[in-house]
């Protein structure tokens with residue numbers, strides 16, 4: 001599709017291939033395999049001499065439409081879809097790294113990503129050093145002769161720290177390494193890491209790309225030469241996106257921009273309200289002037305995003321009281337939904353890491369994270385006010 005179209009247009013139209021029936025909405029191709037016209041065509045399809053679908057572990061027309069649309073939105077040359085966000089990260093690591101290679105990753109990353117790089121890949125001889133992501137110099141200091149990949153997630157979870165993609169890309173490229181950015185929190189509606197020099201973008205499509213908490217999915221985007229390597233791993237090993245999930249997320253992409261704009265605006269309003277509450281010690285949200293990387297966020301992002309966190313005075317007891325008072329917000333660690341969710345990171349998403357590691361990462365006992373949805377902000381405030389008012393510090 002014409003790449004000159006605006007984001008809004010690409011979101012609803014890019015990638016669509018109509019079948020012989022000329023359907024208006026994208027078709028769902030629920031088939032595991034495809035039939036060939038002849039023995040010769042089967043041979044040509046299998047060898048790759050002729051383009052076309054063979055088997056849905058390799059390619060599927062609904063999945064292809066999703067890949068094309070997301071690539072258009074990220075401004076990427078190519079996209080490969082995966083069964084989940086973690087499958088995207090695993091496939092990227094398996095495709096681009098080998099025993100003896102070294103990775104530098106920001107220490108504030110998604111818990112399973114930390115486990116993958118910190119524990120699982122180590123068994124296969126790939127070692128990872130975790131650094132403070134807000135310091136591009138920390139990445140440079142951690143480089144070794146074997147460093148092949150730098151991995152960041154910005155804004156970070158749950159403290160919403162913002163990392164300088166362009167500066168970290170420069171460090172990576174000077175060392176002959178690649179920069180991979182997990183763009184799950186901002187989505188291409190608010191941030192396009194490839195434009196700042198990142199080599200690959202990762203998505204958990206489970207989150208905002210679907211936007212309605214229905215299915216799991218993931219994607220890897222960037223130059224075709226790199227995504228082709230990821231595709232080779234996927235087609236052989238199988239953590240590919242199902243046609244059904246691709247079809248669901250395709251529809252999610254159509255409303256991505258308006259959802260992100262509305263949920264970001266809600267988050268900004270809620271962050272300002274929280275900052276004014278006497279029982280709240282501190283609010284972390286990139287859209288606030290009080291955020292340490294506010295200026296960088298303004299440069300790199302088209303909005304603060306829909307995730308914020310805050311510290312309640314009175315530690316875990318006070319924080320849990322706020323959670324337990326909630327009647328509207330869902331108590332769940334999931335995010336990216338139109339329904340707001342609240343979680344206590346210290347005892348859930350970051351509960352498995354040691355107390356020292358948690359403290360080093362700034363995950364204090366009074367910290368709560370909210371993924372702000374599309375409810376009226378006044379209703380979210382009312383839901384939080386009860387628990388905050390009963391805090392001993394208020």
Ligand SMILES: *Cc1c(COP(=O)(O)O)cnc(C)c1O
Pocket residue numbers: 084085086087110112113153157182184185203204205206207216217218
């Ligand atoms: C959820 C998440 C993932 C993992 O995605 P799944 O679809 O759950 O596998 C990776 N990175 C970030 C930032 C996430 O929030």
